[in-house]
Amino acid sequence: MQDLRNADTLRLPNGDGAAANDEVKSPFLIGVAGGTASGKSTVCKKIMEQLGQAEMDHTQRQVVSISQDSFYRELTPAEKAKAQKGLFNFDHPDAFNEELMYSTLQNILKGHKVEIPSYDYRTNSLDFENVLVIYPADVVLFEGILVFYFPKIRELFHMKLFVDTDSDTRLARRVPRDINERGRDLDAVLTQYMTFVKPAFEEFCSPTKKFADVIIPRGADNTVAIDLIVQHIRDFLNNRSRHGSTGNMALYMNLDLNATGAGFAGPDGSNLGTYNAIRRFSTICKELNMQGNYFFETNKNLPYH
Numbered sequence: 001m002q003d004l005r006n007a008d009t010l011r012l013p014n015g016d017g018a019a020a021n022d023e024v025k026s027p028f029l030i031g032v033a034g035g036t037a038s039g040k041s042t043v044c045k046k047i048m049e050q051l052g053q054a055e056m057d058h059t060q061r062q063v064v065s066i067s068q069d070s071f072y073r074e075l076t077p078a079e080k081a082k083a084q085k086g087l088f089n090f091d092h093p094d095a096f097n098e099e100l101m102y103s104t105l106q107n108i109l110k111g112h113k114v115e116i117p118s119y120d121y122r123t124n125s126l127d128f129e130n131v132l133v134i135y136p137a138d139v140v141l142f143e144g145i146l147v148f149y150f151p152k153i154r155e156l157f158h159m160k161l162f163v164d165t166d167s168d169t170r171l172a173r174r175v176p177r178d179i180n181e182r183g184r185d186l187d188a189v190l191t192q193y194m195t196f197v198k199p200a201f202e203e204f205c206s207p208t209k210k211f212a213d214v215i216i217p218r219g220a221d222n223t224v225a226i227d228l229i230v231q232h233i234r235d236f237l238n239n240r241s242r243h244g245s246t247g248n249m250a251l252y253m254n255l256d257l258n259a260t261g262a263g264f265a266g267p268d269g270s271n272l273g274t275y276n277a278i279r280r281f282s283t284i285c286k287e288l289n290m291q292g293n294y295f296f297e298t299n300k301n302l303p304y305h
């Protein structure tokens with residue numbers, strides 16, 4: 001297993017509290033969207049496991065996963081009363097603190113340590129007693145139903161995944177989870193689902209699928225897709241450690257290999273490693289397209305060959 005600790009450093013310009021010569025780690029930021037109970041957290045867990053990070057002490061982790069639920073905004077007493085009766089819409093974009101989400105992700109990208117409260121679904125509130133400390137990492141996964149909804153947050157991701165699990169399966173998973181883990185009763189779960197969850201999924205979450213680079217049908221069951229994503233992350237990190245922090249993911253994904261002079265050179269003037277990594281990745285993707293396991297939204301610059 002590759003040691004992700006040596007993957008990259010980014011030299012920040014002056015500002016934001018960073019000294020001119022501070023070497024800070026800028027992570028590869030992956031957004032993971034999908035409907036409720038589609039398997040977003042399970043997919044993130046599998047990615048972490050395959051990168052050898054799941055069992056590690058969190059202070060040592062080089063791959064971390066954060067939930068968008070930690071950015072629900074604090075409710076007013078009136079809203080809280082509604083929430084307790086299942087009458088608050090937690091699936092609407094207004095339920096989230098967009099500014100805090102944006103500034104936190106920016107800080108993470110600058111390699112700053114950040115603290116994120118966990119979310120208590122039983123009390124419908126943030127739990128500041130249980131704070132997750134995010135140390136500078138190489139890969140940060142940010143998962144939630146609406147992570148691609150807000151344009152300026154969407155633009156921060158280097159890679160966007162959408163976990164696409166059919167709605168019957170999602171409901172069948174959500175009911176026992178909400179009863180067993182989130183302190184709800186069957187009636188409340190079904191009423192909330194029909195009143196808020198399902199309509200909001202159709203209005204706000206499902207349309208964001210078009211922004212995904214990779215759509216993962218069947219979620220964590222799709223081991224082929226997960227293996228490929230993990231391989232892609234490894235390739236990216238290898239590329240970065242060879243060529244420095246200029247191995248930017250946007251370039252990596254959008255490079256037009258057919259254009260004259262396309263490619264980006266590493267410090268030694270060679271771009272062969274990157275070129276090969278992209279070719280390998282796109283070839284595998286093409287094969288998987290044919291199997292219907294895994295596919296890309298149209299990216300005209302991605303070299304299918």
Ligand SMILES: Nc1ncnc2c1ncn2[C@@H]1O[C@H](COP(=O)(O)OP(=O)(O)O)[C@@H](O)[C@H]1O
Pocket residue numbers: 034035036037038039040041042043173174177218219220221
């Ligand atoms: N592939 C799967 N097969 C069976 N159960 C699953 C699978 N993926 C997730 N689950 C279960 O479904 C529930 C929701 O999964 P989770 O990953 O938490 O979804 P999300 O993060 O999208 O809400 C959890 O109880 C989880 O254990």
Ligand SMILES: O=c1ccn([C@@H]2O[C@H](COP(=O)(O)O)[C@@H](O)[C@H]2O)c(=O)[nH]1
Pocket residue numbers: 035036037040069072090091120121123124125144145197
């Ligand atoms: O207090 C709350 C906060 C959120 N929810 C529901 O949670 C899901 C999002 O979490 P997933 O893990 O992606 O399912 C969302 O559909 C909200 O309805 C809640 O019920 N109570």
